[in-house]
Amino acid sequence: MIEILQLIRIASASRQDKVSLDDRQKAIAIINWQREILKEAISQPGPLQPSVQALSDYLNCDTGNSIARMYATKMLEESKLEWFVFDNIEQWLRCINYVIQRAPEYDPDPNKQFFFPMSTLFVFFMYTPSGSVLFRLEEFNQCLAAVLQAWCDYLNSSESRLVLNPTQQIPAQEGWLSPASQKQFCLEQCINYENRDNPEMPYWGFLSYNDFFHREINLEAFRPLAGPGDDKVIVSANDGTVYRIARDVEACAEFWAKGQNYSLIDMLDNSPYTQSFIHGDVLQSFLDGSDYHRWHAPISGQVLEARIIPGLTFSELLSEGFDLSAGTKSQGYEAMVNTRALIIIENPAIGKVAVLPIGITEISSITIMVQEGQQVQKGAELGYFSYGGSSLALVFQANIIQEFTAKEPSNQGNGSTEPCKTAENCKAEDGCLRVRAKIAIAK
Numbered sequence: 001m002i003e004i005l006q007l008i009r010i011a012s013a014s015r016q017d018k019v020s021l022d023d024r025q026k027a028i029a030i031i032n033w034q035r036e037i038l039k040e041a042i043s044q045p046g047p048l049q050p051s052v053q054a055l056s057d058y059l060n061c062d063t064g065n066s067i068a069r070m071y072a073t074k075m076l077e078e079s080k081l082e083w084f085v086f087d088n089i090e091q092w093l094r095c096i097n098y099v100i101q102r103a104p105e106y107d108p109d110p111n112k113q114f115f116f117p118m119s120t121l122f123v124f125f126m127y128t129p130s131g132s133v134l135f136r137l138e139e140f141n142q143c144l145a146a147v148l149q150a151w152c153d154y155l156n157s158s159e160s161r162l163v164l165n166p167t168q169q170i171p172a173q174e175g176w177l178s179p180a181s182q183k184q185f186c187l188e189q190c191i192n193y194e195n196r197d198n199p200e201m202p203y204w205g206f207l208s209y210n211d212f213f214h215r216e217i218n219l220e221a222f223r224p225l226a227g228p229g230d231d232k233v234i235v236s237a238n239d240g241t242v243y244r245i246a247r248d249v250e251a252c253a254e255f256w257a258k259g260q261n262y263s264l265i266d267m268l269d270n271s272p273y274t275q276s277f278i279h280g281d282v283l284q285s286f287l288d289g290s291d292y293h294r295w296h297a298p299i300s301g302q303v304l305e306a307r308i309i310p311g312l313t314f315s316e317l318l319s320e321g322f323d324l325s326a327g328t329k330s331q332g333y334e335a336m337v338n339t340r341a342l343i344i345i346e347n348p349a350i351g352k353v354a355v356l357p358i359g360i361t362e363i364s365s366i367t368i369m370v371q372e373g374q375q376v377q378k379g380a381e382l383g384y385f386s387y388g389g390s391s392l393a394l395v396f397q398a399n400i401i402q403e404f405t406a407k408e409p410s411n412q413g414n415g416s417t418e419p420c421k422t423a424e425n426c427k428a429e430d431g432c433l434r435v436r437a438k439i440a441i442a443k
Contacts, residue, residue, distance in 0.1 A: 007091035040213035041098035051150040052097040055143040074130035103160040103209040106275035108180040118362035119326035135315040149236035150226035168202040190215045213380040214384040225379040231349040234440040239292040240285035242431040258319040260332030269309045284393040293385040301347035313341040350442040363366040363388030379436045405438035
């Protein structure tokens with residue numbers, strides 16, 4: 001224990017002040033997990049998965065990018081005194097190679113729940129000066145995107161669902177379909193729950209791990225639509241926790257500065273509709289790993305724009321301090337720079353609303369299910385996130401919102417002490433969001 005505590009000492013007094021005792025304890029658990037993954041990865045030699053090999057080539061001395069290699073090498077050096085596990089880039093790549101060829105496993109022990117392994121591999125590097133630069137390099141991000149796509153392909157495969165019920169016992173006693181997971185992730189709300197005792201469906205009908213991750217729920221029973229037929233009632237596009245509500249948002253702002261001001265030109269990626277939103281309002285929320293990961297229309301109307309905006313993945317702001325959650329403290333910044341979807345819906349009664357599902361860290365895919373020109377009804381599904389962390393922002397035109405009934409939480413919780421979001425324990429005024437529940441009233 002003394003050795004580990006020495007390894008996680010902070011290199012400067014300024015950083016020392018930013019790392020709490022609780023974070024230090026979590027860091028120790030992460031270090032131990034990284035060491036176990038490294039041991040497993042080294043014990044399974046062989047060729048790298050093609051996308052990881054391409055990343056290796058990019059960082060290689062003979063064939064790669066010298067600037068990226070410099071930052072990657074310095075990133076390891078800068079993190080050694082604090083979070084030493086990897087001796088060189090090759091070891092780190094081996095661990096990435098190991099992770100993307102398997103699905104995350106469920107462990108009922110809260111101290112062993114590392115459900116986002118890529119973030120857990122990257123978290124210390126993200127908080128180094130050189131890592132901060134590396135994770136913003138365009139070519140490096142293209143390589144990472146290919147790695148994440150390869151992982152997504154595996155998580156979409158039937159093989160990946162083995163972790164849902166490893167023993168195939170009916171009913172499941174281990175894995176993601178076990179009683180412990182059912183309680184933690186409120187699986188009784190998903191439509192596949194009715195298959196839990198079916199001996200012919202050991203995986204409840206889920207086709208893959210991703211199929212489980214972005215599982216559908218019984219909307220009518222557990223997420224009834226607020227204000228059907230009333231265009232002035234605006235509903236939440238997602239389950240989650242309010243991160244921030246901002247009014248009178250500027251067209252262009254220094255989003256990289258502390259405070260993470262929204263910058264609409266960057267956020268909307270120079271959409272032809274950007275001018276419509278100048279001095280409008282933004283509501284951004286965070287989706288926890290246990291949240292429902294499909295998103296729905298906050299209003300009825302016509303889809304004017306629907307596209308994916310390529311961007312960064314593991315980038316965060318050092319000014320926000322050490323972040324063991326791997327980027328959740330930088331969600332405002334990430335709304336401007338990360339890979340995200342942009343869907344703009346127009347309703348004649350209240351104007352335009354932009355919906356931006358945002359990938360955080362290892363989000364493996366953002367899928368849009370609507371097309372430009374399509375008419376959508378309030379509460380209808382727009383798309384979903386595949387495995388990984390995520391956020392979602394709604395942007396409203398100026399002078400449209402009379403009142404946000406959803407509020408920023410008074411603390412770091414989500415306003416609910418129960419594992420399942422219900423109208424009783426998840427209230428928008430406490431910062432807790434349920435998809436299709438009221439979050440605002442239009443003028």
